Amino acid sequence: MTDEHIENTKAAIESARNIPVDKKAELLDLLSKLKAAIGKVSQTHHDDAQSIARLVEASARETIRAEKKPEPIKRLSHELKRSVEKFEASHPQLVAFVTEYTGFLSAMGI
Numbered sequence: 001m002t003d004e005h006i007e008n009t010k011a012a013i014e015s016a017r018n019i020p021v022d023k024k025a026e027l028l029d030l031l032s033k034l035k036a037a038i039g040k041v042s043q044t045h046h047d048d049a050q051s052i053a054r055l056v057e058a059s060a061r062e063t064i065r066a067e068k069k070p071e072p073i074k075r076l077s078h079e080l081k082r083s084v085e086k087f088e089a090s091h092p093q094l095v096a097f098v099t100e101y102t103g104f105l106s107a108m109g110i
Contacts (some may be wrong), residue, residue, distance in 0.1 A: 002042050005053035006035040009060045016064040023108065027060070030101045037094035041087060048083070052094075055080040056101070063105045077102040 013019065013027050034056055042049035059076040062069065084091075084098045 002038050002049050002053040003035065005050075005057040006031055006038070009057045012057075012061055013064060018066050019064055019108075027104065030097065030104060031056070031060075033097045034094075034101060037091065037097050041091050041094055045087075048087075052080065052083050052098075055083060059102070059105060063108060073105065077105060 010028060010031055013024055013031070016024070019027070038049050038053055038056075041052070055076060059073060059080055062073045062076060080098055081102060084095050088095050
């Protein structure tokens with residue numbers, strides 16, 4: 001199911017008309033990295049991986065909306081960062097990719 005969330009996210013980004021092509025490419029690259037890292041977490045912490053994937057999807061969908069609402073995006077980014085904190089020692093790449101992902105979303109003008 002985590003793959004489904006990431007694939008839904010990719011499809012939404014690819015179809016977004018308000019994101020420049022270069023930003024789409026960067027975001028899709030980050031999603032590929034996140035997908036692999038979430039997959040590793042899923043092997044031992046399936047429910048946590050599901051939650052992380054849902055937050056990735058929700059934060060991306062809010063960011064690519066034509067009418068951006070900063071508060072929900074900030075809230076989702078914060079929740080996403082919090083959801084991976086406990087994996088800092090066991091899955092440092094996941095934490096690094098989430099940090100990079102939320103930073104990228106922030107840099108997109110949020």
